[in-house]
Amino acid sequence: MSEQENENKSLAMVVMSGDMDKLFGAFIIANGAAAMGMEVTMFFTFWGLRAIKKNVSTGKTIFGKMMGAMYGGDISKSSPSKFSFGGMGRWMFGKMMGSHNVSTLIEMRDLAVELGIGMYGCQMSMDVMEIPEDAFIDGVQDPVGVGFFLLKAQEADIQLFI
Numbered sequence: 603m604s605e606q607e608n609e610n611k612s613l614a615m616v617v618m619s620g621d622m623d624k625l626f627g628a629f630i631i632a633n634g635a636a637a638m639g640m641e642v643t644m645f646f647t648f649w650g651l652r653a654i655k656k657n658v659s660t661g662k663t664i665f666g667k668m669m670g671a672m673y674g675g676d677i678s679k680s681s682p683s684k685f686s687f688g689g690m691g692r693w694m695f696g697k698m699m700g701s702h703n704v705s706t707l708i709e710m711r712d713l714a715v716e717l718g719i720g721m722y723g724c725q726m727s728m729d730v731m732e733i734p735e736d737a738f739i740d741g742v743q744d745p746v747g748v749g750f751f752l753l754k755a756q757e758a759d760i761q762l763f764i
Contacts, residue, residue, distance in 0.1 A: 666732030
């Protein structure tokens with residue numbers, strides 16, 4: 603299919619995981635679809651919020667602060683779902699990917715912003731995890747609820763859950 607044929611096609615994706623390998627998959631697919639001319643919506647919920655978060659502390663209550671400290675950080679802190687080895691896996695995969703000229707997660711996320719991908723945080727997850735909207739990078743849309751995403755998914759040609 604040509605880029606022109608894809609202009610009316612769309613992809614709707616839930617990103618629930620904050621694992622490095624799953625985030626790589628999500629951004630590779632989303633960027634590929636956008637580069638082909640598709641409209642792409644990414645809905646980040648629970649652990650997936652890490653992908654669009656700045657490296658800032660979050661949480662107002664003791665539980666929110668504990669959650670922010672335990673899972674804190676931004677996309678650069680994501681570890682592989684397997685072989686994490688207390689952070690060593692992240693470093694090892696980074697070296698291996700770099701030697702093959704694979705873009706970093708930050709570069710892939712920045713490309714998603716450049717390509718105009720609609721990246722939305724789940725308002726309920728943000729409330730539960732006490733992550734304010736200003737904790738997100740530039741280029742992220744206003745938070746939405748599941749109803750917004752379901753309408754996008756219902757109209758989409760492709761729906762994915764990562």
